[in-house]
Amino acid sequence: MPKAMNEIFDYLNGLFPEAGLAFDESVPCIIVPAASIKEVALQARDDQELLLDTLMCLSGVDNGDETLGVVYHLDSMTLRHKLTLKVIVPASDPHVPSVDRVWRIAEWHEREAFDLVGMIFDGNSDFRRILLPEDWEGHPLRKDYQVPEFYNGMKVPY
């Protein structure tokens, strides 16, 4: 049976009463503390009531208030329901456990989020930049990012 997002929240909250999950009705999504994301993700994938077998997208966000966010859009091919998870971490210490062992595609998505926004995914099996050159400095989609004057001797601003 497909479930609505608030039903999934009640269900997961019952399974993880200690984890401190929160439901955001405005978006809507479930806000998960960084420490619990891996076990919640594994449960969401394997639980017969949820079967969220597809990670449609993993995005990185700079919230602009000294916090960074990771947004997981999940989909169940068999039960035809969707779920959005959100992890919010401080920009000064942006560590998030990797979910690339739960959904393999997360490996590339996490590398992209790291590349452009700069959160660090602990446990990602190939953690390095994916789009920008290896020697690039900084994370360009951060709100406080300054475009460098030069890159490898090439002038960058117009």
Added chain:
Amino acid sequence: MGLLSKQFDDGNIVLTSVEGVLNWARLCSLWQMSFGLACCAIEMMAASASHNDIMRFGVLPRPSPRQCDVMIVAGTVTLKMATRLKRLYEQMAEPRYVVSMGSCSNCGGPYWEHGYHVLKGVDRVVPVDVYIPGCPPRPEALLEGWMRLQEKVRDFTLVKQEGEHA
């Protein structure tokens, strides 16, 4: 007559300069490096297709920079690509030419202000012979640019011009 200075009626004899023949041969077989960077490459491919058939100018796409005379920079040049592009240019044998196709490779195009990763004009890394404006330019514009390049090759001289510094 154009290229020929004199033709005799009886037989296969023509008179012209060595430069004239060499330049004519080169401008009629400018081989192109086959690579594209963005949407301009689609128009470049359209120029190769049957409607515009750029091959009638002797343009042959080659997969190796060693065999090429012209590099058509068709599309957005990112800083990551600019390093590779410069290396490819350096691997081409002289005389070599660069055609900058479209706004992105001319000056950065729509990425001129917020494109942190875009080179604002390919002439910052390699010398450009012909700039073709457009976003993207139509195949006709590429043909026009190509004919401009041919004119440039036609005027090429190995001999030092008067008043020219070595």
